[in-house]
Amino acid sequence: GESVGLHLPTLSVQEGDNSIINCAYSNSASDYFIWYKQESGKGPQFIIDIRSNMDKRQGQRVTVLLNKTVKHLSLQIAATQPGDSAVYFCAERAGGATNKLIFGTGTLLAVQP
């Protein structure tokens, strides 16, 4: 079945360093991918998204890379700050008529001062 998973459950980085969070997906028909950030006690918050016809998209301090050949998605955060500490989820939309997003397990990003 469809699944989205993360390589690393926990990532610890020093403040100011760049962070890379990885995600693997299994459904080659997925046409849309999105990253969310979730802080403790809060709902997921949108970070950045990318359609399957793109391989890179940049936002403010964040970049998402999509490699459809190996079904891999990554989120790069530049100059990581303590406020970036959270759990990060990737999610995919399966394409076709569905509008649901399928979420991966999540990666905890811990930023050390």
Place this chain on the structure above:
Amino acid sequence: DTGVSQDPRHKITKRGQNVTFRCDPISEHNRLYWYRQTLGQGPEFLTYFQNEAQLEKSRLLSDRFSAERPKGSFSTLEIQRTEQGDSAMYLCASSSIGTGANVLTFGAGSRLTVL
């Protein structure tokens, strides 16, 4: 506040009781979603509405679960005869049709604890 509102934020109940959660989406959003999240896991899709029509339901939504969106605005999620396995965070999200339709805006969630 123009975000997604959920009520109550926390609910503790005894096994076998019924519970109901309410979600008020962003006013101009006509799509509304319910997800369930357990500790350490990503949100799992339960169901989604476009206006008042329930268009998709997950197999996770057993017959003890029912969701409604009677007037295409707020939605309720009811769980009957709660079980300990129902303990989770229930997240509501909304989105618009058209540009940005795929971006779900989530509420803070309703945490259910079944004793």
